[in-house]
Amino acid sequence: MHLALILALASLMLAAPPTKTREQMKASYDAHHSDFDYLLGDWEFKADSQQWGKFRGGWSAVQLGDGGPILDEYRVLDDKGETMYATATLRTYNALLDQWELVSTDSGTGLQDFGTGHRDGGEMHIEQKFGYGSPNPSMWRIRYYNIQQDRFSWSGDRSTDGGKTWTKNFQTIEAHRVGPARSLRLAPAKQ
Numbered sequence: 001m002h003l004a005l006i007l008a009l010a011s012l013m014l015a016a017p018p019t020k021t022r023e024q025m026k027a028s029y030d031a032h033h034s035d036f037d038y039l040l041g042d043w044e045f046k047a048d049s050q051q052w053g054k055f056r057g058g059w060s061a062v063q064l065g066d067g068g069p070i071l072d073e074y075r076v077l078d079d080k081g082e083t084m085y086a087t088a089t090l091r092t093y094n095a096l097l098d099q100w101e102l103v104s105t106d107s108g109t110g111l112q113d114f115g116t117g118h119r120d121g122g123e124m125h126i127e128q129k130f131g132y133g134s135p136n137p138s139m140w141r142i143r144y145y146n147i148q149q150d151r152f153s154w155s156g157d158r159s160t161d162g163g164k165t166w167t168k169n170f171q172t173i174e175a176h177r178v179g180p181a182r183s184l185r186l187a188p189a190k191q
Contacts, residue, residue, distance in 0.1 A: 018096060025095040033093045035100065035119045036061075036070050038147050042179025045154075047076075049171040055084075059175060063183040068092075071184070091117070102128060115140075122147060139163050140170075150177045 020028070043059040061072035069092035076085040089104040100117035115128025126142040139159045146153040151174070158170035 020096060028098050029093060029095040032095075032098070032100070032119060033067065035093070035117075035124060036091055037063075037181070038149075038152060039070065039072060039144075040181035040183075041177055043175040044178050045173045045175040047171060047173045050167065051170070058178075060179070063181075065183070065185055087113075089113075100124075100126075102126065104128070104130075115142075136160065141166070151175060 039059075039061040040063055041061065044056070045059055046054070046056050048054050055076055057074065057076040059072065059074050061070055063070055069090055071088065071090055073086060073088045075083055078084050087104050087106050089102055091100055091102050093099075094101050102113075102115040102117060103111050104113035104115075105111055106113075112132040113128060113130045114132075115126050117124055117126040119125075122145070124144040124147075126140070126144075128140050128142065129137065130140060131137040137160075139162065141157040143155050144152055145155070154173035154175065155169050156171045157166045157168050159166045
């Protein structure tokens with residue numbers, strides 16, 4: 001029984017990645033590359049966590065280059081506006097796999113929080129693992145919803161047992177825009 005399971009998993013890992021024509025990939029990219037554009041700009045948020053209680057913060061997102069990936073920084077602030085916690089996330093669309101791919105960082109722990117995302121109607125859904133290599137890793141199902149020009153809502157369900165059980169709405173966020181969308185060019189444009 002265990003050998004059959006191991007062989008099945010090995011065959012999945014060795015399977016060739018999906019193949020798509022250039023036209024299929026372009027159509028997929030055109031349909032989804034702007035799914036996270038609503039996040040571009042500066043935001044203030046109020047959050048409620050079953051672990052940390054109520055808190056507030058700022059969230060900023062820029063697009064790298066012309067139509068490139070999105071880099072965002074999520075920052076929890078204390079009552080004086082000082083940073084208590086910050087993380088950066090790089091979000092990019094993979095047209096071959098037809099999904100968003102994300103990686104987040106925490107200071108001193110490297111690239112560890114990997115996830116994937118998909119648009120579902122007017123919502124964005126993410127599945128992401130946090131705390132890899134830590135004593136308390138967790139899986140999250142994140143939902144961005146009520147997305148409008150000047151606000152969005154966010155809820156995250158969390159599992160600490162590998163997805164066997166989930167705590168619904170473990171954390172929620174209400175974000176309001178405080179600055180316009182912008183991009184960041186790292187290299188000078190051709191002159």
